[in-house]
Amino acid sequence: MVISMSRKLAKIKTVNLEEGMPTVEQAGLRMHHELHKARAEGCTAVKLIHGYGSSGAGGVLRVELQKELRKAVLRGDIKVFIAGEGWRISDETTWQFLKRFPELKKDPDLGRQNLGISIVIF
Structure with a gap:
């Protein structure tokens, strides 16, 4: 008797939202677009690279994009971030x-307390 223990492997996509030094609005639009695209592609999760800010005091992109992710959880668009x-x-x-x-x-960022990323789970 053979028992199959197959399961779906995680498909995680990495998106660099810092690239091109976008405004918060541009980064937000790109984030929503990339999340929609990743879900359509069957991704399990998305690693968003938003940075922590060049001052080291907490980047505007990080703060604003994480606010948007909290709203997405409340709307049911994503499971969790x-x-x-x-x-x-x-x-x-x-x-x-x-x-x-x-x-x-x-994952190389696991356990590194990297403030410049967020993981989105569908």
């Missing part, structure tokens, strides 16, 4: 996601 500082095994949401998709434990 994990801010870069929460992208660690000791975070309960991250851990639940990694249990479903253990291959993502190899």
Whole structure:
């Protein structure tokens, strides 16, 4: 008797929203477009690179895009988003996601408290 243990592998897309030094509005439009596109492509998650700001005091893109992501969760557009500082095994949401998709434990940003990224889960 053969038991198949196949499961869907995680498909994660990385999008650099800092590229080209966009305004907050431009980055927001691109984020929404890329999230819609990633969902249509069957992605499990998207890693957004928004940066932390050149001053080191918290970039405007990071703050404003994460506000938009919170609204997207409330609307039901995305399941959850994990801010870069929460992208660690000791975070309960991250851990639940990694249990479903253990291959993502190899992500180079995992556990690095990278304030310049956000992980969006569909």
